[in-house]
Amino acid sequence: MLSFTLSKANDVAGAVNEVTSKKEANFIAGGTNLLDLMKIDVMTPRHLVDITQLALKTIDGNEAGGLRLGALATNAETAYHNEVEKRYPVLSHAILAGASAQLRNMATDGGNLMQRTRCYYFYDLATPCNKREPGSGCSAINGFNRIHAILGQSEACIATHPSDMCVALAALDAKVNVTGKNGDRTIPFLEFHRLPGDKPELDNNLQPDEIITSIDLPANGFADNFAYIKVRDRASYAFALVSVAAALEMEGDTIKEARLALGGVAHKPWRKPEAEANLKDQKATKGNFQKIAEAYLEGAKGYEHNSFKIELAKRAIVRALSQAAHLEEKEQA
Amino acid sequence: MEEQKANKEGQSEQPHNDTRRDFLKQSSLLTALVLTPPTVFNAAAARLDEKVAEKFEKVPVTLEINRVKQKLSVEPRVTLLDLLREQLNLTGTKKGCDYGQCGACTVHVDGVRVNSCLTFAVMLDGKKITTIEGLAEGDELHPMQQAFIKHDGFQCGYCTPGQIMSAVACVREGHANSEAEIREYMSGNICRCGAYPNIVKAIQEVKNGGQKV
Ligand SMILES: Cc1cc2nc3c(=O)[nH]c(=O)nc-3n(C[C@H](O)[C@H](O)[C@H](O)COP(=O)(O)OP(=O)(O)OC[C@H]3O[C@@H](n4cnc5c(N)ncnc54)[C@H](O)[C@@H]3O)c2cc1C
Ligand code: SF4
Ligand code: FES
Numbered sequence: 001m002l003s004f005t006l007s008k009a010n011d012v013a014g015a016v017n018e019v020t021s022k023k024e025a026n027f028i029a030g031g032t033n034l035l036d037l038m039k040i041d042v043m044t045p046r047h048l049v050d051i052t053q054l055a056l057k058t059i060d061g062n063e064a065g066g067l068r069l070g071a072l073a074t075n076a077e078t079a080y081h082n083e084v085e086k087r088y089p090v091l092s093h094a095i096l097a098g099a100s101a102q103l104r105n106m107a108t109d110g111g112n113l114m115q116r117t118r119c120y121y122f123y124d125l126a127t128p129c130n131k132r133e134p135g136s137g138c139s140a141i142n143g144f145n146r147i148h149a150i151l152g153q154s155e156a157c158i159a160t161h162p163s164d165m166c167v168a169l170a171a172l173d174a175k176v177n178v179t180g181k182n183g184d185r186t187i188p189f190l191e192f193h194r195l196p197g198d199k200p201e202l203d204n205n206l207q208p209d210e211i212i213t214s215i216d217l218p219a220n221g222f223a224d225n226f227a228y229i230k231v232r233d234r235a236s237y238a239f240a241l242v243s244v245a246a247a248l249e250m251e252g253d254t255i256k257e258a259r260l261a262l263g264g265v266a267h268k269p270w271r272k273p274e275a276e277a278n279l280k281d282q283k284a285t286k287g288n289f290q291k292i293a294e295a296y297l298e299g300a301k302g303y304e305h306n307s308f309k310i311e312l313a314k315r316a317i318v319r320a321l322s323q324a325a326h327l328e329e330k331e332q333a
Numbered sequence: 334m335e336e337q338k339a340n341k342e343g344q345s346e347q348p349h350n351d352t353r354r355d356f357l358k359q360s361s362l363l364t365a366l367v368l369t370p371p372t373v374f375n376a377a378a379a380r381l382d383e384k385v386a387e388k389f390e391k392v393p394v395t396l397e398i399n400r401v402k403q404k405l406s407v408e409p410r411v412t413l414l415d416l417l418r419e420q421l422n423l424t425g426t427k428k429g430c431d432y433g434q435c436g437a438c439t440v441h442v443d444g445v446r447v448n449s450c451l452t453f454a455v456m457l458d459g460k461k462i463t464t465i466e467g468l469a470e471g472d473e474l475h476p477m478q479q480a481f482i483k484h485d486g487f488q489c490g491y492c493t494p495g496q497i498m499s500a501v502a503c504v505r506e507g508h509a510n511s512e513a514e515i516r517e518y519m520s521g522n523i524c525r526c527g528a529y530p531n532i533v534k535a536i537q538e539v540k541n542g543g544q545k546v
């Protein structure tokens with residue numbers, strides 16, 4: 001690892017000031033993604049701004065009647081928070097489906113949003129990768145692409161965003177509060193991460209001078225009808241091949257509102273609100289769930305090793321919606 | 334052998350007397366200079382500046398490790414795992430992968446289990462660290478250590494310190510209520526020898542024995 005200097009930020013303005021005034025500077029929170037990437041020289045910051053002392057750890061009610069998650073609350077604190085468990089169980093389940101108990105104790109909510117892809121070539125300095133080195137080419141398109149994207153990818157990059165937490169946040173229509181040199185702004189969750197297009201080096205729309213301060217959850221947490229399904233190569237401690245967050249608002253067996261977000265299939269958590277809208281006022285049946293599954297995967301494109309994800313995603317959608325509507329039991333550890 | 338060398342070096346490394354280490358560092362630096370052709374030397378000049386500068390970049394940090402307060406001086410890029418093993422002679426904590434993927438390096442920071450390989454030591458100023466060496470009370474093994482012995486919860490033993498630190502936390506967190514739950518909450522600790530069934534038994538015994546962990 002290259003040597004670097006480190007400073008501790010005492011307040012948000014100080015953190016923004018440090019990261020903009022120092023050359024090649026990065027924030028560091030839990031460190032679980034950054035250390036990983038620094039050890040292999042994929043990320044080579046020369047200065048780190050330690051933001052773990054900032055007063056952004058609380059989880060509290062917000063003006064909208066929802067909940068505000070401090071950017072420095074850990075994934076574990078968030079998943080086990082009373083209000084999150086009670087009102088936003090889909091978020092709790094998604095977080096607990098990710099990483100390990102140790103990592104969730106370290107990982108922060110802000111850092112989870114910012115974690116980078118697990119594409120093998122991104123991690124391997126010996127191979128071309130447009131995300132790591134713009135213009136060098138994409139090794140995955142014709143390489144081993146089992147974990148890669150089937151939706152929204154580009155010729156330049158077929159990487160996926162690996163987070164579980166973000167899939168639930170996308171389904172919940174969360175908002176990301178950030179502060180930069182020019183003040184505060186709020187980014188709707190679906191606009192936070194981006195598709196690769198011809199700039200795969202950019203994972204999201206956060207600007208270099210901006211820090212995430214909190215994440216707002218709206219009032220409706222879909223606590224009665226939800227499911228998070230994660231399909232992976234082993235039962236625990238593995239990233240998703242496909243994951244689905246499903247949340248329904250029901251009246252009897254009629255759906256009033258449906259939310260469906262997919263993980264492991266695209267450069268960002270995948271939602272298709274126009275397809276969700278088709279479930280409104282429909283009965284909760286497997287037939288209707290199959291229809292929305294087809295609509296979600298319309299236009300999906302697989303590669304040599306990941307075409308299986310298309311059918312897998314459809315089945316996971318039907319299962320998640322069936323569990324959310326209580327047509328099927330949840331299988332939980 | 335490697336490990337011993339590192340330890341010796343580590344032991345002598347107090348803030349006030351790291352002269353031997355510095356001398357070695359400098360002398361190898363000088364040897365490098367002598368052996369390097371001038372062209373490469375010019376290209377590498379910036380890099381050498383950096384090496385020399387590093388020596389001034391150690392940061393003071395106070396940690397309470399296994400109930401003993403220690404004032405240390407550490408480079409920012411040193412992980413808690415490397416600090417423990419290579420500078421403090423606490424080699425009970427193991428390096429399995431160094432990337433958060435195996436759990437061999439699990440320790441408690443302020444009572445919470447974490448992967449010491451993914452933590453910079455300088456970010457832990459003022460915190461309490463407990464490693465496997467700090468679990469026993471004098472000669473009295475911790476109940477989890479006893480249970481691992483009783484149930485043969487290991488084969489080669491390399492993952493064991495991490496397993497035990499994680500297992501203690503698992504019980505304290507209240508996540509040891511069934512075999513399935515233990516397996517899920519211990520999934521951050523990989524055992525290459527496959528001692529899992531016995532590890533689960535050891536944890537269940539401690540949990541059901543109701544001893545204070
Ligand atoms: C072995 C392993 C398995 C894992 N498995 C899973 C899994 O199954 N599912 C899953 O979802 N995740 C998984 N993770 C990823 C883990 O969840 C992330 O690494 C973690 O959430 C990152 O948070 P952090 O606080 O440690 O971030 P850091 O490593 O501290 O930072 C990551 C990046 O975010 C930036 N950053 C951090 N905080 C802020 C902020 N407030 N504002 C702006 N920028 C910020 C940093 O500058 C850095 O670039 C796994 C990780 C490992 C190592
Ligand atoms: S998929 Fe993206 S991250 Fe992976 S090699 Fe291609 S450009 Fe790099
Ligand atoms: S050495 Fe830290 S998790 Fe493997």
Ligand code: FES
Nearest residue numbers: 488490524525526
């Ligand atoms: S006992 Fe050998 S790795 Fe677990």
